[in-house]
Amino acid sequence: MMKPTSLLLLAALAMSSCSKDSASEIKPTESSNQITSTVLENEFTEIAYPDSRGTPTDIYYTGIKMAVENIDGNYIYQGDILIPMEQASKSPVKLVLEKGDKASQLKSVGRTSAYWEDNVVYYEIDSRLSGQDRVFDAISHWEANTNLEFVKRAGQSDYIYFTPGSGCSSYVGKVGGKQNITLANACSTGNTIHEIGHAVGLWHEQSRVDRDNHITINFENIQSGREYNFQTYEENNLDGNEFTTNLDFGSIMMYSSYAFSKNGQPTITKNDGNIYSVQRTQLSNGDVTGINVMYPGSGGGGEGEEEQPEPEPNYINGEYYTISGVTVLRYNNLWYYNSGWRWRRVELIDGFWYYA
Template structure:
């Protein structure tokens, strides 16, 4: 069993795909054929399969499918207008592509919701359990105060954004899809691209271009064919859940394969679960250490004020703690902090440890703690760091005994 993955490709081509946030464009396409049944996909995931699409070529040679104002990469990966502009503006080099697209989920945690009336919450939960069992990724139910998350929604076809893009991002699942299909789309959200788009795939498979519908040929291009440089780690993984089947609905003649092994035999794109290679790829991107039951995010900002007619600047950092554990209204919790003063000039604060006591007024699982890190006169030599800087946070919190 292949245990290595195309790590460079997976990591370098992780997409920070921008959010449609209940996009009117997606709704327009889906509403056109709500009453149509999704075609048999033959272990293949397709975005908006019943909607006509145009194939467009960007100035740097990349080909995409276009449905109204929706742009589709590799069959089931959705790009926003902002993402399209970013992709179209980068030169044909690996490093520029990384700069434009690379983004992963911090802390190995993905917050998620399921839309009202979602078809099969049990299937999504099974997919989540499978990924949590085999990787360091954890899925937490979204709570108030969390702005970056995925939302599982009903739709025509199966499709997803790639990587973390910020804000709400959709994972669209067609009715009666299996667990493996959901794992495949979550794989995109984690940052995985398709196995058959590898740069070295021609050493392992033969693409039968004459049997692929013209409007779907772009989904079989190697990333190097689209003008990008990269390298693959490990051999081609025929067991990958990110691989299409040889015979699928992209074919002109669906009785014949769109791609085969080099010896001419066909293969099935399994949807039973992550392969060893898929797991290795995710672990190489995110590590093997699962998060604790509490994580924190930071946000920094400046605040201007005045004193004696002079502009005065204060810098703040806000720590947002999120616990996976249920917290009751009026419960008292304690967060242990280590802070180190690094003041200069007029004041100095020595390092000290202390415990913050927080009363959970609403029973929320989000706790915010703000520290002023430095302050001073703007445009003046008497600037000094005058309060404190948090240099370590000890987790998890403890409860009141």
């Protein structure tokens, strides 16, 4: 892993079969709705609300400020990423407490660990969702190519809920509780693989921290008000980590050259000025490499029931992590938090951070 940005994801995904895909379903129609038809023509840019434009707004999420669009009561980031509203706030929230402060006064902010434990992702499908094969095919693809297992929910409280929506969208990582992946009829199996990628923790490939080594963002061609969609996740203060060494144009998480174009000109080009092609068929080899780092296999452990205690995550000194909504630095096997003007040592107690 390069770059001491913190925990969580990023990177890429990859591979095989996933049969019937998009193309047949995504015929651009001469729909009366211009925006929708634009979106349908571009199956490579998933959008949560193709028909709506929200107001760009700043929110605080996991203690940090980020730019999102507010549409229909949801915060949308980069077109198809949902930010849990109840975990976000309009103003900065005190996330690290002085000893003696009452944790109970705090609203719960931020994700804790956005990974799915034990490589198991629970899900449920809304009975109203049409084309449920999209979900089954996408899940099969993920299971065939990664160490993740998708299990029909049986009462578990944290799970993905596949449900109809105006577009394709997902939260990033395990948010806690029920988290939607919305799939409009136009969302293909490939788009579903992409949205699952978000739900297990991936940002978009073009928002990698090192993306400027590979691509140029042509801001003059981006629809106005949508420029923030082209920031790196780090510019948006989101936590992440590159799990592969290079930007992967083949990633199923990569935007197309024409994403959010206002004038038919490319919004993203290679640094040599050329456009590139992207795909929404399968996880790329790079995607799989990254995912395997995030979700390694059990590595030859025995069958089932060895109830080991939760392994202490292997925190690396010098790396940043976001835990319980706070970005902290691991140093000398202790935690430090930058309170704005200086580093102070902090401790995590019952899910809340306190100054040590």
